[in-house]
Amino acid sequence: MSYENILVETVERVAVITLHRPKALNALNDALMDELGDALLRFDADEAIGCIVITGTDKAFAAGADIGMMAGYSYMDVYKGDYVTRNWETLRRVRKPVIAAVAGYALGGGCELAMMCDIILAADNARFGQPEVKLGTMPGAGGTQRLPRAVAKAKAMELCLTGRMMDADEAERAGLVSRIVPLAELRDEALRTAATVAGYSLPIVMMIKESVNAAYESTLAEGVHLERRLFHATFATEDQKEGMQAFVEKRAPAFRHR
Ligand code: HXC
DSSP, rough: OOSSEEEEEEEHHHHHHHEGGGGGOOOOOHHHHHHHHHHHHHHHOOOEEEOOEOOSSSEEEOOBOOHHHHHHHHHHHHHSSSSSSSSTTTTGOOSEEEOOOEOEETHHHHHHHHHSSSSEEETTOOEEEEEGGTOOOOOOOHHHHHHHHHHHHHHHHHHHHOOOOOEEEHHHHSSSSSSEEOOOGGGHHHHHHHHHHHHOHHHHHHHHHHHHHHTTOOHHHHHHHHHHHHHHTTTTSHHHHHHHHHTTTOOOOOOOOO
């Protein structure tokens, strides 16, 4: 598949997907989301890739779902899932870590897309918000569910009900983003972080992602049980042997990703 709305590249074991509708501030139309889903699943299946970065332009990660596209849709258009929401859960099927490198606007579906990623790195000009209420609609790709888990109820409720944006500092204080970096360094820092993750054992990294995500889907007892079983499972990998042997021998590990 050749892409028109995203750019893809690989840097060693890191895949970078750049949302690419700059004139529309990367508004997420169905064509872009189709391409994003396709690229994500391809990189997830590619053994040479260990971590994926999703990014946008300096001005916008994504200013939301494409309003012009949605404006005329009927209830049945969107309910049947043929339009707007059809691809939004694809990212959840990706088992490798995905880093959102956010500069500029991450609004509505753009904020929701970032929140579906495993780590959000923010440039100092990043702005997050769920402004759907201003359009007579509401978040439809997890905004009302993931935002309260990330920033707690009061702030999530305020952002969703008022549509106000929060800047990078507020987003970091609230726990939505893991770190803020200067805009000029965002891409390099995202690549560095992704390369660090991609350098570790892929099955171990996948188990860690699965286990952390279970914290949001299960009781504490269930989550700890899953974690214990996955911890046990790491001992069935070649990379656990290599990682611990390398420590004992005081050398760097050479993970084989299996
Ligand atoms: C379609 C958009 C867009 C969007 C911006 N553009 N956001 N087009 N859908 N979400 C287009 C503008 O129409 C304009 O095109 C160009 O991008 C530049 O935008 P401007 O408004 O001129 O830029 P600026 O004045 O800098 O303002 C930036 C902005 C504003 C504050 C981000 O564009 C804005 O408020 N955008 C809408 C944000 C929003 O409401 N997002 C939520 C969408 S609903 P032209 O051709 O005029 O130059 C949603 C639901 C998710 O996301 C559901 C998921 C299933």
